[in-house]
Amino acid sequence: MQLLAGGGRRRRPWTLAGPALVLALVVLVVMSDRPYMASQKRPGTGPKHNLVQQQQQRQQAPREQGRPWGKVLVGMTVGKKCRARVEQMLEDWGRTQFNYMFFVYDGTDWSALEALDGVTVLQTRALKMHHYKANVPPERVDGYDFFLLLDCDVGLAHFDVHSFLDIQWERQIPIAQPSVAWGELRDRSSDHRVCRNVPGPHYGRWTTFIECGPFVSFMADAWRCVYDLVQGDLGSGWGLDYKWCAYARDVCRLRPALKGPIRTSPDDGGRVCAVIDAQVVDHLDERTAFGRLGSNYQPRQDAVEFERRFPDVESTTLTNCLCACDCRGGPLRSVWNTFVRSTQVFGVWNFLQCECRF
Template identity: 30%
Template sequence: MIRVSSRDFLNKNDRHKALLAMAVGISQMQNVDVMARKFLNESYTVMLFHYDGNVDGWRSLEWSDKAIHIVAPNQTKWWFAKRFLHPSVVAIYDFIFLWDEDLGVENFDPRRYIDIMVSEGLEITQPALDPDLSTDIHHRITIRNKMTKVHRRVYDNRSSMNCSDDSKGPPCTGWVEGMAPVFSRAAWKCVWHLIQNDLIHGWGLDMKLGYCAQGDRAEKVGVIDSEYVVHQGIPSLGGPSDTSKLPRRSLDLRTHIRRQSSAELEKFKERWEKAVREDDEWMDPFDA
């Protein structure tokens, strides 16, 4: 007689492990609380990187002791990720959610999201952005399409974009933004090596993530529409937002950080180009 347990009827997703990692400040505790509960309710792991040094302020949350807390003042999520999310350390997780702290998740379910990643064969994704409620939407490919479950490309006939079925790379296809990326274990093992130890803002990474897609980036990278979020555009460490009510000192700091980010972008591009020149055996898999 063959014994069949209830475990045999579990959805495949029940065996998947996921990690939500965020750089957070105490001022966003209420929003992070909502985000974290979504993941903890599914028995996923939450890791908080405290860039303001305040950990004790989170103790009032009932789930605080269940989360992993790491502290380093004035650092970014990419700085934390490079130092604390080494592929060997997070190898137990099937999916890594490396998110900003200012996302509204009322219409997002992490379990359904992972189901879609698996069924669609996606390695790198992001949830679509609600165009009606989100601020700071910079790229059309991130906007939610209400008619689809997933989209992998955007169509735009403006001369500055010219995105069509013939487009083979970012920002038309094979691309997600840095605010809410989700990586499979295999993709993260590659992405971690792309992150530069000294370029803490991660500018330029988004354009190269497709090289970690474990195949054709036009097929393996996508934006998931049915599980979408709101980007609230709340500033942290120099991010864009309404500056009309900020004190002069804060404006000066954010201006400095954005200048540093722009300088890091140029350094990242230079390093990529240098590596390509010096590696005689490397062939660009996406070179048309």
């Protein structure tokens, strides 16, 4: 330190080194508090077209390696409006690994499909949960690896079922769904934000909520578990989907088989349910089955009655969250999650949005 005339001291010039070091320490602390860190190397952050290319490579790679899973049972409520989509699904998915149960709610003739091997057609005018309670008991999924529950108004034009099931099988996710494309339904009360597609260099997100439609995928043990919750007289499924993740976690003690470290804490939601962003479906919202039951039918009544019947099973109420860990935690965690979500349009923040992603 140099002395100036008159006994004064020359001050050192101000630099950014100190604040930068503090910021780096803050980021390190935040990242160390993430409940899950994938063991595999994450794709780097690059130009947007590179991220799209990486995502396409991830989706195509499992198909080149063969199918690690076996048979799949598909249950679907169907009517006249979705006949063309069902025929296209049969052509695309095939009947080698997939068997189908079609529940016709509007009385239309599906006998041509019933003649096909691996296809069962049942004519009952009722909502979907009545069909599944009556026709898909736990023993019905014996010999299957997955049970898929589909609605008539699911759009599969951009969906690859093989890649989707590869992802679910690799991580042994008990209950999963493809993400739902953003569209005109974004403001609908039943179209939950946590289920809508989140773009980025990841496969999916662990959540505490999986919507009861238009597409839910259960591993066989998961369907055997939640079958006890299914109420045939509460046919819409509203209310059931608020509880089945917690029920599978707390009552059936289902857990995924994950590679790498995982923290067991209240913040991780048990890692039982996941939304797969790598595969997207459309929710066309035709509501044909509801319409045939009359305008007085309100599915929200089912949710209220379901809550009354199962008060001891935890309900996921904060479904307008991005990830499972956003639903829990203290006020500082809530502020941080809000900040990350509000800045997700900037690619530089991608590495900070991985708390529930894999």
